[in-house]
Amino acid sequence: MKLNEIIKLVEGTILTPELNFNINIHGGYGADLMSDVLAASQPNAALLTGLTNPQVVRTAQMADFRAIIFVRGKQPQRETLELANQEKMPLITSPLGMFELCGRLHKAGLPSFELNASE
Amino acid sequence: MPPNRIRTEQEVYGRHGRPITDQDAHEINRVEELSYDLKIHEVMSKNLHTASPEISLSDVLKILRINRISGVPVVEDDKLVGVISIEDIVRALRNNDLTETVAQYMTRELVTVASYDSIVKAMQTFTERHVGRLPVVNEEKKLVGMITKGDITRGILVALQKDYKEEEVRRYRASHLFEDIVSDRTTLVLRYNIKSQNFTHGGTASSHIKRALLRLGADAQIARRCGIAVYEAEMNLIIHTTHGGILKLEVEPHRITMSTTDDGPGIPDVEQVLQPGYSTATDQVREMGFGAGMGLVNIKRCVDSMDLESTVGKGTKLVMRIHIPTENLSGRKEE
Numbered sequence: 001m002k003l004n005e006i007i008k009l010v011e012g013t014i015l016t017p018e019l020n021f022n023i024n025i026h027g028g029y030g031a032d033l034m035s036d037v038l039a040a041s042q043p044n045a046a047l048l049t050g051l052t053n054p055q056v057v058r059t060a061q062m063a064d065f066r067a068i069i070f071v072r073g074k075q076p077q078r079e080t081l082e083l084a085n086q087e088k089m090p091l092i093t094s095p096l097g098m099f100e101l102c103g104r105l106h107k108a109g110l111p112s113f114e115l116n117a118s119e
Numbered sequence: 120m121p122p123n124r125i126r127t128e129q130e131v132y133g134r135h136g137r138p139i140t141d142q143d144a145h146e147i148n149r150v151e152e153l154s155y156d157l158k159i160h161e162v163m164s165k166n167l168h169t170a171s172p173e174i175s176l177s178d179v180l181k182i183l184r185i186n187r188i189s190g191v192p193v194v195e196d197d198k199l200v201g202v203i204s205i206e207d208i209v210r211a212l213r214n215n216d217l218t219e220t221v222a223q224y225m226t227r228e229l230v231t232v233a234s235y236d237s238i239v240k241a242m243q244t245f246t247e248r249h250v251g252r253l254p255v256v257n258e259e260k261k262l263v264g265m266i267t268k269g270d271i272t273r274g275i276l277v278a279l280q281k282d283y284k285e286e287e288v289r290r291y292r293a294s295h296l297f298e299d300i301v302s303d304r305t306t307l308v309l310r311y312n313i314k315s316q317n318f319t320h321g322g323t324a325s326s327h328i329k330r331a332l333l334r335l336g337a338d339a340q341i342a343r344r345c346g347i348a349v350y351e352a353e354m355n356l357i358i359h360t361t362h363g364g365i366l367k368l369e370v371e372p373h374r375i376t377m378s379t380t381d382d383g384p385g386i387p388d389v390e391q392v393l394q395p396g397y398s399t400a401t402d403q404v405r406e407m408g409f410g411a412g413m414g415l416v417n418i419k420r421c422v423d424s425m426d427l428e429s430t431v432g433k434g435t436k437l438v439m440r441i442h443i444p445t446e447n448l449s450g451r452k453e454e
Contacts (some may be wrong), residue, residue: 018152034408038347039417043339051408055354058322059408062329062346064339079319087326 001025001110009104010094019090027113030102034059045113048101052076057083071098153278160234162274163255163264169194172222176211192254193225199262201225231256234263238271294336297372307370313356315363325350328368348421348439349377351414358404378438386429
């Protein structure tokens with residue numbers, strides 16, 4: 001699914017306008033625990049999270065995420081924005097809550113890229 | 120870089136309804152970036168052919184033909200007074216007027232661009248004024264060149280080519296490191312000093328390591344595994360050590376070794392810290408999304424072998440190894 005389509009679905013606002021939003025997102029992952037993100041994600045997904053510190057960008061970069069969507073209208077810190085621009089990680093903020101966000105994207109056909117315990 | 124501006128719907132949602140591939144998007148983005156980065160003086164033709172207002176149109180035609188150009192600026196006493204182009208000459212031809220002077224047919228309405236502006240400014244001016252070429256002036260309003268759409272296309276192509284070559288050369292040099300340097304055992308060692316409690320920059324070293332591995336030709340999956348393991352280890356140095364520590368990456372053709380060493384406080388019970396969920400992290404660390412007691416467990420999952428040694432009061436050493444399938448690092452797989 002195109003990131004642009006996702007932005008429409010989640011009523012998102014682009015926070016890093018100089019980055020590329022015409023990219024393909026293969027799945028979604030929602031979490032606030034970065035260790036979980038590192039442990040159980042698959043590459044090329046969008047990360048939905050309520051955390052806004054620079055570690056979110058680093059985590060996303062290490063685990064090969066393609067974009068970060070902040071839930072409930074959260075605005076990242078300045079350092080987070082700077083790092084995202086530097087590392088070319090697109091940031092979006094959505095007014096929707098985590099559950100609603102995951103629900104909408106899943107319903108629209110975006111698969112979960114979070115590994116289950118058995119995988 | 121382009122200034123912070125809101126993208127138009129067309130820019131965000133694609134052009135003319137045509138689906139855009141990832142590759143397209145990357146290139147469009149780079150071209151867009153270049154149109155802000157490249158300055159007019161970098162792409163304009165400085166090799167100036169000019170005409171004076173008194174010469175005949177048939178003389179101008181000769182200048183245009185010999186130099187294979189479609190228009191020239193008209194200069195009188197070192198001052199730009201107009202532009203004479205093939206369109207003006209066609210108008211004169213219709214009147215059978217080629218013996219007339221440039222002054223009679225030149226375009227006097229002067230639209231110029233500044234040499235220090237970005238090429239996007241020239242592109243806007245071409246569209247707004249429906250012209251194909253523009254005289255370029257410097258800070259003192261003196262004519263220094265001409266710019267056409269062709270110059271812009273050429274300038275962008277040259278810049279794209281340069282980008283491509285630079286990254287290729289970097290990758291080529293890095294990936295041939297192990298082939299070009301002959302020894303019985305070649306190891307590339309990278310060291311990073313990690314400061315305790317420096318959360319804002321946490322992950323910088325890991326980010327450098329991941330990029331280095333990709334440049335060296337490691338495939339995406341191996342780079343990701345190393346990246347995740349070394350990032351958890353880097354965060355551990357930041358969160359738990361007294362004085363920070365050293366993060367080291369050793370790359371050999373057949374394996375990657377990552378290690379951290381610190382001088383304290385040390386771990387009282389190594390078996391205990393390897394239990395999933397065991398954590399001594401503060402609330403501050405937990406608020407950042409770490410400290411769930413999963414770090415070492417994650418590392419273990421990402422690497423082929425992990426060794427943890429610690430002495431309370433002395434320090435901790437963590438060694439992580441990933442074996443590289445033959446031909447992965449030195450003979451990079453083409454994707």
